[in-house]
Amino acid sequence: MKHSLYKLLIKSLENLLFKKLVFEIIKKNEVLTNKLYKDLKCKGDFNVDVEEDKKFVLHHFGGRIENETYWKGLFNTFEHEMGWIWIMLSKKSHVILDIGANTGIYSLVAKTVNPSSEIYAFEPSRNTLEMVPLKWNYILCPNDKIIEFENEFQNSIKNA
Numbered sequence: 001m002k003h004s005l006y007k008l009l010i011k012s013l014e015n016l017l018f019k020k021l022v023f024e025i026i027k028k029n030e031v032l033t034n035k036l037y038k039d040l041k042c043k044g045d046f047n048v049d050v051e052e053d054k055k056f057v058l059h060h061f062g063g064r065i066e067n068e069t070y071w072k073g074l075f076n077t078f079e080h081e082m083g084w085i086w087i088m089l090s091k092k093s094h095v096i097l098d099i100g101a102n103t104g105i106y107s108l109v110a111k112t113v114n115p116s117s118e119i120y121a122f123e124p125s126r127n128t129l130e131m132v133p134l135k136w137n138y139i140l141c142p143n144d145k146i147i148e149f150e151n152e153f154q155n156s157i158k159n160a
Helices: 002-014 019-029 034-039 064-072 080-092 105-113 132-136 149-158
Strands: 044-051 054-060 095-099 118-123 145-148
Touching (some): 002 019, 019 064, 034 064, 044 105, 054 064, 054 105, 064 105, 095 105, 105 118
């Protein structure tokens, strides 16, 4: 019975007409339990603050990284220490390699803190890679590249 009510609550919140406004109010008042925020997905675009004056737009497809970033902020739940080291190193780098890019959040962070850098994102999963360009459209520059590892590997073997 409790589980059914919980699922009904989640479904109701996700289907609200003014969902984004309601979610922002919930987020600002920090009323969510860990379980609730993990189950409540705010799909769509939202701003991610990297530093005081730097942010980017992230598209939430319903994945864990995007969800935790929406509710808790950048690197406040997953890879906390590594995220802040990435920011520091990205600021000083001319060329940045994001190997195993997943949904591209590290590349987006790097481009946000260092817009003049060249970024090469490698992702082996076709399913994941299909989502990346939607996120990157907000921030990509002509020199940046999203590389599907499998195709690049096959092409290098053919050309060898």
